[in-house]
Structures are given as C-alpha cells and as structure tokens.
Amino acid sequence: MQEKRQRTVRESQAERSEVIFPGDANGLGNLFGGRLMQFIDLVGAVAAYRHARATTVVTASMDSLDFVAPVHVGEVLILKASVNRAFRTSMEVGVKAMVEDPKTGNLRHVSSAYLTYVAVDDSGHPVEVDCLVPETEHQKRRFDDALKRREARSGEVERKKRLRKSLENAWYI
Numbered sequence: 001m002q003e004k005r006q007r008t009v010r011e012s013q014a015e016r017s018e019v020i021f022p023g024d025a026n027g028l029g030n031l032f033g034g035r036l037m038q039f040i041d042l043v044g045a046v047a048a049y050r051h052a053r054a055t056t057v058v059t060a061s062m063d064s065l066d067f068v069a070p071v072h073v074g075e076v077l078i079l080k081a082s083v084n085r086a087f088r089t090s091m092e093v094g095v096k097a098m099v100e101d102p103k104t105g106n107l108r109h110v111s112s113a114y115l116t117y118v119a120v121d122d123s124g125h126p127v128e129v130d131c132l133v134p135e136t137e138h139q140k141r142r143f144d145d146a147l148k149r150r151e152a153r154s155g156e157v158e159r160k161k162r163l164r165k166s167l168e169n170a171w172y173i
Contacts, residue, residue, distance in 0.1 A: 006131045007051055009082050009139045014046035018077045031071035036097065036111060037062065039079055044093040044115040047081040051091055052129045054119035060090060063153065065113040069099075076100040078107070082139075085146035089126035090118045092146040114149060 016039065018024075024035050041059055048057040071077055081095045097111040119129050134143040 004128065004130050006133045007083075007086075008133050008135055009084075010135070012047045012051035012083045014043050014050065014081045016043040016046070016079045018079075020071055020073050020075050020077055022073050025073045028070075029073045031073075031077070033067060036067070036071065036077075037065065037113075039077065040065070040095045040097065040111070040113050041115065043079040043081045044095050044113075045117060047083055047093050048091050048117035048119070051083045051086060051132065052117075052119035052127075054127055054129070055122050057091075057117040057119050060116040060118050061153070062113055062115045064149070065111070067111055069108060069110045071097075071099050071110050074102065076102055077110070082142075083132055084114070084142040085150075086129045086132040087150065089128055090116050091129060091132075092116055092149065094142060114146075116153075 018039060020031050022029075024031055026032055041062065045057055045059065076099065078098045078100055079095055080098075081093050084092045084094050093115045095111075095113045095115065096109070098107045099110050100107055119127050121127050132143065134140045
C-alpha cells in the first residue's frame with residue numbers, strides 16, 4: 001500500500017462557469033434546479049478527483065443543498081468547489097454557486113451544497129485518499145465543520161437503513 005501524502009485545499013480547488021440558455025430553464029426563464037444540481041455535482045467531482053488522484057470518484061451524497069435565489073437565462077453561473085475534509089476513502093466537498101451579471105460584473109449568491117465523494121479503483125472498490133491540510137482560518141473552520149456534518153450524517157444513515165427495512169414489502173415505494 002502506498003503511503004498517504006498530504007494535500008492542501010488549494011491543490012484541489014475547481015471552478016466552472018456556464019452561460020444559462022433557454023434550454024436550461026423552466027417556463028419562467030429560471031434555471032432548472034436539477035440542472036443546477038448537475039453543475040454542482042460536476043464541479044464538486046473535479047475537486048474530489050484532484051484531491052484523490054484516483055481512477056474515479058463517485059458521488060455518495062449531496063446534502064444541505066440550498067437554493068438561495070433563481071438563476072435567469074442569460075446570466076453567467078460561476079461555481080467554486082473545494083475539498084473541506086478527507087476521511088479514509090471519502091471526501092466532503094463544498095460548492096458555492098454565484099451568478100455574475102454580464103452587464104455589471106456584480107456577483108449574487110444563488111446556491112451552496114455539501115457533497116460526499118468516494119474514491120474507487122477500476123473494480124469499483126473504495127481506495128484510501130490523501131490527508132487534507134487546511135492552511136487558512138476559513139479552511140480550518142470548514143475542516144472542523146465537515147467532521148460535525150459527517151457525525152450528523154452517520155446517524156441519518158442508520159435511520160434510513162431502518163426505514164428501508166420497514167418498507168421493503170411496501171408496493172407504493
């Protein structure tokens with residue numbers, strides 16, 4: 001087994017920009033929430049790939065997705081992602097979505113999300129990832145908060161397992 005190395009948050013940061021077109025929007029001219037989720041997942045995966053340096057990463061969960069404001073046709077969507085914390089085989093990635101007004105350059109926050117990715121090998125088995133070293137106070141706070149969210153999620157995972165077990169014979173689920 002190869003020795004774990006340390007990576008900084010800066011080494012894995014990712015950014016993506018998209019111009020929003022009518023095909024991305026609903027009848028009101030607002031970006032579909034599902035399309036925004038897709039963009040968030042894609043930029044988050046890039047940050048996870050950069051940190052893990054694995055063959056692939058898979059999305060394990062997306063939580064705390066907040067739609068703060070709509071994104072309109074013609075606006076420029078800017079998404080920024082960084083790894084908040086790395087665990088044994090998984091990583092929590094934070095993504096912030098902003099809209100840039102193309103005429104003024106002003107930025108508006110429209111969404112934030114936390115995603116968990118797992119690094120896997122060619123057979124789909126989880127592989128260990130490198131340690132994350134936060135450098136700034138902001139990164140250290142995000143690093144600490146990621147552990148709290150992970151602990152909260154672990155209780156939720158057990159609750160969902162019990163729920164699935166109780167509903168396994170239900171025809172309507």
